[in-house]
Every structure is written in C-alpha cells, then in structure tokens.
Amino acid sequence: MTIPLWTLLGFALWTLITLLIGVGAYRWARILSGRAALNDFPADIPHGEERYRRATRAHANCVENLPVYGAIVLATFAMELRTDWLDTFAIVFLTGRVLQTVTHVAFSPSNLVVGVRFGFFFAQILSMFAMSILVLRGT
Numbered sequence: 001m002t003i004p005l006w007t008l009l010g011f012a013l014w015t016l017i018t019l020l021i022g023v024g025a026y027r028w029a030r031i032l033s034g035r036a037a038l039n040d041f042p043a044d045i046p047h048g049e050e051r052y053r054r055a056t057r058a059h060a061n062c063v064e065n066l067p068v069y070g071a072i073v074l075a076t077f078a079m080e081l082r083t084d085w086l087d088t089f090a091i092v093f094l095t096g097r098v099l100q101t102v103t104h105v106a107f108s109p110s111n112l113v114v115g116v117r118f119g120f121f122f123a124q125i126l127s128m129f130a131m132s133i134l135v136l137r138g139t
Contacts, residue, residue: 002087003086003090008070010094011069011094015063022059023055026049072131072135079135081138083134090127092124096127100121
C-alpha cells in the first residue's frame with residue numbers, strides 16, 4: 001500500500017476516533033448517568049458544553065474533507081503514482097489534520113488558537129493542491 005493510501009486510512013480512522021471520543025463519549029456519559037435521554041441531541045439545535053460543540057464541529061470538518069482527500073488519493077492510486085513528494089505531502093496532510101482537530105477540541109477559540117488551527121488547515125489545503133498538481137503532471 002502506498003503512503004497516500006495509508007494516510008487516507010489514517011484520516012478515516014481519525015474521523016471515527018474524533019466521533020467516538022469527542023462526541024460519542026460525551027453523549028453516552030450523559031445518557032448512562034441519567035442526565036440526558038437518547039433524543040436529547042438534535043442536530044439542528046446547539047446543545048452541550050463548549051468542548052462537546054467544538055468536537056462535534058471538528059468531526060463534521062473531518063467528514064467534509066475526507067471525500068476531497070479521498071478523491072485525490074484515488075487519482076494517485078489510479079495513475080500508479082509513487083514519488084517522495086507525494087508521500088511527503090500526504091504525511092503533512094494527515095499531520096495537519098490531526099493537529100487541527102486536537103487544537104480545535106482541546107483549546108478555547110482565542111485569536112491565537114484560531115490562528116494556529118487555521119495554519120494546520122492551510123497546510124492541509126496546500127498539501128492537497130500540491131498532490132493534485134503532481135497528479136495532473138503525472139509525476
């Protein structure tokens with residue numbers, strides 16, 4: 001398996017971990033302790049503590065970006081591209097994703113935190129553009 005495929009799998013697993021730990025653990029702790037019912041978590045109404053809301057948004061952001069990254073990795077796989085640059089950009093992408101999620105969930109959104117989080121997001125965007133250019137060039 002190529003590094004981009006490994007990072008795609010890692011991204012999918014990270015998305016699940018974010019859901020289970022950031023969202024699921026909060027909900028089930030409240031349900032099992034009797035502080036909430038199963039239907040106390042409507043998707044269209046803000047609810048829960050600030051960290052839970054940030055975890056929910058971080059998970060949604062993972063879900064939003066997973067298909068885009070998946071399409072790029074699929075193109076590299078279909079073209080049988082294997083380069084050190086492709087591997088590097090894939091690793092930068094996944095590292096940026098994990099750091100963005102951790103920053104989003106673990107810290108309240110001050111100007112500094114939002115700036116750092118955006119830096120991690122921007123690294124991902126640049127990595128995806130770079131990988132796409134490599135695909136388009138066929139190198």
